[in-house]
Amino acid sequence: MSNSCKKPSCEKAYITTPIYYVNDIAHIGHAYTTIIADTLARYSRMAGMETFFLTGTDEHGQKIEEAAKKRGESTQAYADKISATFKDLWDDFDISYDKFIRTTDEDHMKGVQKAFSTMHANGDIYKDTYKGHYCISCETFFPSIQLVDDEFCPECGKSTTIVEEESYFFKLSAYEDKLLAWYNDTPDCILPRSKKNEVIRFVEGGLTDLSITRTSFDWGVKLPADMNDPKHVMYVWLDALMNYVTALGYGGDEENMDFWPARVQLIGKDILRFHAIYWPAFLMSLGLPLPKHIAAHGWWTRDGEKMSKSKGNVVNPKEVADAYGLDNFRYFMLREVPFGGDGDFSQKALIDRINSDLGNDLGNLLNRVIGMSGKYFEGKVESSNVAKYYQAELDEVHASLDKLEPLLYEMQIHRYLEELWRPLTVANKAIDMYQPWTLMKEGREEEAMALNGLISAILAKVSIMLSPVMPAICKKISTALCFEINNDTWKSMVKDTTLLAPFTLEKIDPLFPRIEEPLLTQIEPVDVKVAPKKDSKKEESTEGIALIGIDQFFQTSLKVGTVVKAEEVPKSKKLLLLQVDVGEAEPRQVVAGIKEWYSAEEMLNTQVCVVANLKPAKLMGMVSQGMLLAAKDEDGLCMIRPEKPKTAGTPIG
RNA sequence: GGGUCGGUAGCUCAGUUGGUUAGAGCACUCGGCUCAUAACCGAGUGGUCCGGAGUUCGAGUCUCCGCCGACCCA
Numbered sequence: 001m002s003n004s005c006k007k008p009s010c011e012k013a014y015i016t017t018p019i020y021y022v023n024d025i026a027h028i029g030h031a032y033t034t035i036i037a038d039t040l041a042r043y044s045r046m047a048g049m050e051t052f053f054l055t056g057t058d059e060h061g062q063k064i065e066e067a068a069k070k071r072g073e074s075t076q077a078y079a080d081k082i083s084a085t086f087k088d089l090w091d092d093f094d095i096s097y098d099k100f101i102r103t104t105d106e107d108h109m110k111g112v113q114k115a116f117s118t119m120h121a122n123g124d125i126y127k128d129t130y131k132g133h134y135c136i137s138c139e140t141f142f143p144s145i146q147l148v149d150d151e152f153c154p155e156c157g158k159s160t161t162i163v164e165e166e167s168y169f170f171k172l173s174a175y176e177d178k179l180l181a182w183y184n185d186t187p188d189c190i191l192p193r194s195k196k197n198e199v200i201r202f203v204e205g206g207l208t209d210l211s212i213t214r215t216s217f218d219w220g221v222k223l224p225a226d227m228n229d230p231k232h233v234m235y236v237w238l239d240a241l242m243n244y245v246t247a248l249g250y251g252g253d254e255e256n257m258d259f260w261p262a263r264v265q266l267i268g269k270d271i272l273r274f275h276a277i278y279w280p281a282f283l284m285s286l287g288l289p290l291p292k293h294i295a296a297h298g299w300w301t302r303d304g305e306k307m308s309k310s311k312g313n314v315v316n317p318k319e320v321a322d323a324y325g326l327d328n329f330r331y332f333m334l335r336e337v338p339f340g341g342d343g344d345f346s347q348k349a350l351i352d353r354i355n356s357d358l359g360n361d362l363g364n365l366l367n368r369v370i371g372m373s374g375k376y377f378e379g380k381v382e383s384s385n386v387a388k389y390y391q392a393e394l395d396e397v398h399a400s401l402d403k404l405e406p407l408l409y410e411m412q413i414h415r416y417l418e419e420l421w422r423p424l425t426v427a428n429k430a431i432d433m434y435q436p437w438t439l440m441k442e443g444r445e446e447e448a449m450a451l452n453g454l455i456s457a458i459l460a461k462v463s464i465m466l467s468p469v470m471p472a473i474c475k476k477i478s479t480a481l482c483f484e485i486n487n488d489t490w491k492s493m494v495k496d497t498t499l500l501a502p503f504t505l506e507k508i509d510p511l512f513p514r515i516e517e518p519l520l521t522q523i524e525p526v527d528v529k530v531a532p533k534k535d536s537k538k539e540e541s542t543e544g545i546a547l548i549g550i551d552q553f554f555q556t557s558l559k560v561g562t563v564v565k566a567e568e569v570p571k572s573k574k575l576l577l578l579q580v581d582v583g584e585a586e587p588r589q590v591v592a593g594i595k596e597w598y599s600a601e602e603m604l605n606t607q608v609c610v611v612a613n614l615k616p617a618k619l620m621g622m623v624s625q626g627m628l629l630a631a632k633d634e635d636g637l638c639m640i641r642p643e644k645p646k647t648a649g650t651p652i653g
Numbered sequence: 654g655g656g657u658c659g660g661u662a663g664c665u666c667a668g669u670u671g672g673u674u675a676g677a678g679c680a681c682u683c684g685g686c687u688c689a690u691a692a693c694c695g696a697g698u699g700g701u702c703c704g705g706a707g708u709u710c711g712a713g714u715c716u717c718c719g720c721c722g723a724c725c726c727a
């Protein structure tokens with residue numbers, strides 16, 4: 001680990017990702033969180049901070065216990081297997097974590113018990129009874145008014161059970177004022193700001209005490225032995241959240257506790273409440289300082305649609321990285337999305353970023369200077385006269401570089417990258433303005449040589465600041481320019497204005513070959529055989545099919561319809577625009593994604609089954625007032641139609 | 654039902670405490686250049702800043718009322 005710097009003055013940076021729940025294998029959301037954290041960690045190290053970067057897996061809970069049982073495996077073996085898929089992916093992605101923690105680690109479990117004892121000793125834990133409708137799948141209690149038909153989970157639709165159990169409670173209610181004071185006193189404690197307001201309002205609305213143990217399952221951390229209450233295990237959030245300090249040795253050797261408090265704790269916006277409310281309350285109870293920043297990022301959609309396994313449009317990060325390059329994928333994710341907002345993944349957007357930003361602006365610039373130095377100076381680059389001729393350009397470059405660091409600390413990584421591109425524009429402009437080919441003709445070799453020095457220096461400075469985002473590519477650039485990216489060059493070339501020592505520039509292959517066509521014909525969903533469960537708590541509904549009552553079925557209005565008009569939607573591969581008579585005064589406009597299998601002519605005057613009470617939706621700007629029933633398998637799609645002609649509007653049931 | 658955040662160019666977004674003619678990138682059109690990956694540079698097209706009312710000498714920015722969208726909670 002990073003123990004090189006023991007001076008008390010040395011700044012420390014502890015950066016964490018959430019620990020990922022082992023009910024799923026890694027998807028683009030996991031990769032996004034981890035890559036942001038990795039970028040911050042790499043920057044911290046480069047900037048000379050002693051850095052500790054933590055990631056890991058969350059492995060306890062009833063759901064894991066049951067998933068393992070279903071597969072006939074031991075719970076531990078199952079957890080081992082899924083945990084390893086995360087670790088392997090991060091290793092594959094060259095994620096620079098310092099520790100990979102698992103909640104099944106002995107040290108972690110001891111630390112959680114220590115925390116429980118401490119909170120208990122401080123009077124923040126008491127025993128009571130918990131009663132409610134419990135959804136096993138969502139691991140959540142719901143008040144009865146929220147249930148669907150008095151029984152079913154409002155989140156996933158599965159049956160809930162009434163659970164009355166003895167539980168230990170954490171006095172969350174006692175921390176309301178202290179939490180509000182924290183939000184108030186530390187402006188950037190929760191990023192982005194918009195999310196912070198949400199949290200504040202929630203806390204102002206009043207907090208209820210938190211049930212932190214369960215007796216209904218075993219797969220979890222037991223209470224401390226001296227509590228003498230062996231049927232209880234810790235509830236998942238106490239167990240999981242504590243990982244951030246047990247990883248540093250809390251409750252054990254305390255070896256790395258001087259890294260606490262964390263500089264940045266990255267999370268997805270779904271788990272903001274746990275991290276912005278429960279977690280700081282736990283820390284206050286333990287007498288530990290609070291993290292500097294909790295940063296919540298948004299979701300990724302795919303071609304504008306929510307990703308979900310049932311749609312089969314989940315992006316597999318490994319597949320994308322393999323096809324387009326890991327560094328390119330990292331750049332895309334960090335450049336494309338304003339932090340906190342949702343991002344959309346599409347191959348077109350990815351290709352545009354690679355060709356335009358990376359290829360045209362950055363890669364081509366390196367080729368330009370390689371070409372010029374090769375043609376005019378046999379590859380030699382010498383920088384002694386750069387300031388003499390190009391001080392204005394240097395000033396402009398450093399003005400941009402100076403703006404970068406704060407943007408990173410504010411988690412404005414997309415702005416960071418945007419600003420980082422300005423020096424490249426300065427370089428490209430300078431070549432055009434000073435025209436080295438003209439300089440050479442006029443015998444002004446000193447100026448031409450200095451220009452190459454300027455361009456090389458700009459590339460070097462940019463590659464240093466880009467290296468946390470694109471480590472492998474920047475290593476290639478620095479190798480070509482004969483320097484190393486490290487704390488020394490960061491200080492001299494970015495913080496200070498040093499240029500490159502004389503060197504010889506060899507020709508290298510283009511860093512970003514132009515991409516003309518999508519490289520993935522179809523992005524396969526992640527392998528669902530390993531873990532058939534959904535990623536976010538919200539969507540954990542598709543394992544098995546929830547049973548519904550007949551009344552729920554009849555909430556859907558299905559009708560026979562006749563297609564009275566059909567045309568193709570221009571510029572769309574998939575969509576047909578249909579007018580369907582469903583027995584109403586006017587035909588319904590329905591936009592159907594069936595063009596790949598049915599032409600407009602084929603659809604005209606045929607009968608279809610229409611979902612008639614669907615909320616209208618807009619597709620490519622056109623309102624669709626219904627949906628056609630169809631069946632799709634690997635051989636394609638076919639419409640579901642009445643066997644014999646029926647009057648338009650005939651109900652189906 | 655309550656709350657939070659958005660709505661600015663064809664697309665993605667920036668617009669600091671209200672202050673000249675509302676910006677950037679991509680895309681598009683035209684021109685220039687040849688060191689370079691059909692790359693680069695310049696110019697240009699393109700905006701009722703969601704709508705309405707108000708405060709003000711002055712509103713994209715502040716207030717109120719709507720509409721639309723995303724999310725959180727009950």
